[in-house]
Amino acid sequence: MKRALMLLALSGCAIHPEGEDEERAKAAAAFPDVEAPELAPDAPLDLILRRAYLANGGLRRMYWEWRAAIEEIPIAGSVKTNVGFSFEQMFDGASTSREFTTLGIQTDPMANLPWPGKLSTAAQAALELARAKGFRFENARRELASKVRQAWLECALVAERIRLLEGGVALTEAGLGSIEARVTAGRAPRQDLLKARTARDLAEDALRRARARLPGRKAALNALLARAPDAPLDVPAALPEPRPMPADDAKLLALAAERHPELLALAREAAGREDGVRLARLEWLPELAVGFTMDLNGIARNVMAMLSAPLLRFEAIQAGVERATAELEAARAARRQAESDLRARLLTALFDARDVERAAALYESAILPRSEQIVEASRAAYAAGQVPAMELLDAQRARIEARLMAAELRIEREKLVAELEAMAGFDNP
16 A cells, blocks of 8 residues: 555656756756847847847747747656546445545556656657757857858948949949040030930949848848847948868868757657657556555545556557557758758858959959059049040949949858857857
């Protein structure tokens, strides 16, 4: 009887696997208990990133899914039975003495007490799945930081394009005035004036299109920050300084394979599936139902124990084992493929980054200086009457296009650096 009482008492407790407390502490520390900061229009990038971390709805969803998965651990580690209490009153004529009154307690016959190994295995499987959710939250956090930085870089690029195109419009306006004076004086053909007006109109149209892109880029960034699409946000006054690569190529590949959060999540899922196979095999073990009754005189009248053996569930249990094994193999295959895909993505980003660096260096060292020299030479030749005005305008337009391309290459490199940081498991500062 004492053992039966002890078993019933223990059945009200959940089994907590080793590592559950650490996972709970990790989740509790993941989000500081502070409100997302309001952003001034001129907020720096670090505050923009902090706002995204604290306010982004998608990241919050991942966090609460992680917390929900943690709460599955004690659920999985608890028995599913209830404790039933009974009262029985027997009558001997009109007599209702104490020996005719019986109290009883027993487990729910529809849900027996499982073998303790089932509960610990189920709790361990739930812990592994919760860990996978935690790693996926970390992956989402890093990807969000990368997306925010890239959206901010897009705004910086559009702002730089606007500045360069504004300078181009000013140059075409100045050139148009000079050409109009020459045509009026009969020192230049009329087609030069038509070409100059066309160049002015094209420059103004390019500027309008660039300005039209900026609100959309700001809206995309504000969406990541959980702000209104038209919330005020200043664009950078200049292109950001280039950041160094987070590590050399070999180290980036090694770090990505070792600590990419999605790979770690898939590894935890595979571990949970291994527990699932063990749990499916434990279904062969019998389960127990217990109960006892006593009269009010304190004398035990009946003690009951029943083993429930799964003799009629052979095919179902065997199918459960096969299903769990198939799910385990699927999880292992998913991790292998994810590692292969990540390596390919990382190599592609590395090759792209190196190629962009090469092209950017070419523009900085050769193309941009030459475009400046061509403009200066064309201006001197035009002042001496040696070349038509359109040749000077063409040289100025080519210089602006070279500057635009250099800016695009610079921003593309910064976006690739942010992507590499996320894939290799670096915090995106």
